[in-house]
Amino acid sequence: MNKSNEHYNEIINYYFYCKLKSNFLYKDIPYSEKSFYYLKKQLMKESNKIFQNYIKNDESTNTTIIKNYIYKENNFEISFPYIEIKNQNAYTPIFLSNKSNVSKEDKDFFSFKSNLLSNELNKDIDYYKIVLPNGSIKKLKIQPSINLNKLIVEIKNEMKISKQSHCNICEYKSICINELKKNDDIRLLGSMKEPEVKKWNDKGYFSITQLSYYYRTRRQSLITSAKGRYKFELKSLAIRENKTYVTDNFNLDKHDDEIFLDFESLPAEKFVYLIGILVVKKSKIEKKVSFWANNKSEEKDIFEKLFLYLIKFENSLIYHYGKFGLNGNFRGLNHYFIL
Secondary structure, three states: OOOOOHHHHHHHHHHHOOOOHHHHOOEEEOOOOHHHHHHHHHHHHHHHHHHHHHHOOOOOOEEEEEEEEEEEEEEEEOOOOOOEEEEOOOOHHHHHHHHOOOOHHHHHHHHHHHHHHHHOOOOOOEEEEOOOOOOEEEEEEEEOOOHHHHHHHHHHOOOOOOOOOOOOHHHOOHHHHHHHHOOHHHHHHHOOOOHHHHHHHHHHEHHHHHHHOOOOOOOOOOOOOOOOOOOOHHHHHHHHHHOOOOOOOHHHHHHHHEEEEEEEEEEHHHHEEEEEEEEEEEEEEEEEEEOOOOOOHHHHHHHHHHHHHHHOOOEEEEEEEOOOOOOOOOOOOOOOOOO
């Protein structure tokens, strides 16, 4: 295989987050969504700047930093951006993260790479460090991990689609969605997570159409209480019949001006990078507006632009999707959450 070091690392990396994505990368399948990849690169640049400051501030004369160390095995080349050596004996791998928090998948991935390095150098390595975009540096204990040969075999195998927390920002999102649409897969139900998918599959329900027949009105009205378990079967029924079923009684004020907001984010980074606005006057779309943040430092700017824009509409109704902590900021404005 003729792949760059960066490509090898991404193949290994995504195994711990989504095995299917790792398989796509291994097969050199082109990205279908490139904008998310750009945002990821921007966040990584921020981490790199932070680490450079970390090196400058470390005045210890007993510390050596090795840059871009390459580990080679089975045609795979895995890079380590930095290795910190103290007192000529204590080795600590240092990784850059494009996320502001550390997930279980992150820990599994960095432990895997640290164990490889430990075996390669024949050194006992107990800890690794992670440089985060928010300026913090975490030191974590290495955990046992999968063998590289077993990992490579799994990457090469055919894999089925499974929902992950980052599906909405995946570079291969369109490919998976198109495949799910062919099968009318229940994974297309946006808020259904993979454990819930497995639960319904175990009962014999694989498609939205199948699941729609699970719902039974019995003695209750289709207008059911919104409290308790989310009824995916009712949502499936609404899709099959192309109808809207209301789960609670409520009244909407009627306004000539209506504004619809939507927020696109990187959930793990708690970073809203796009705000979309749709202005409707007397039931007709009048204007579409969007505010982009190229990196997290610009996030505040797009929210300031949003509120300055909304102030112009004194007697309007605002609908927005998801709370995003905006309840207090919208105080005094007529608005509804659409969840």
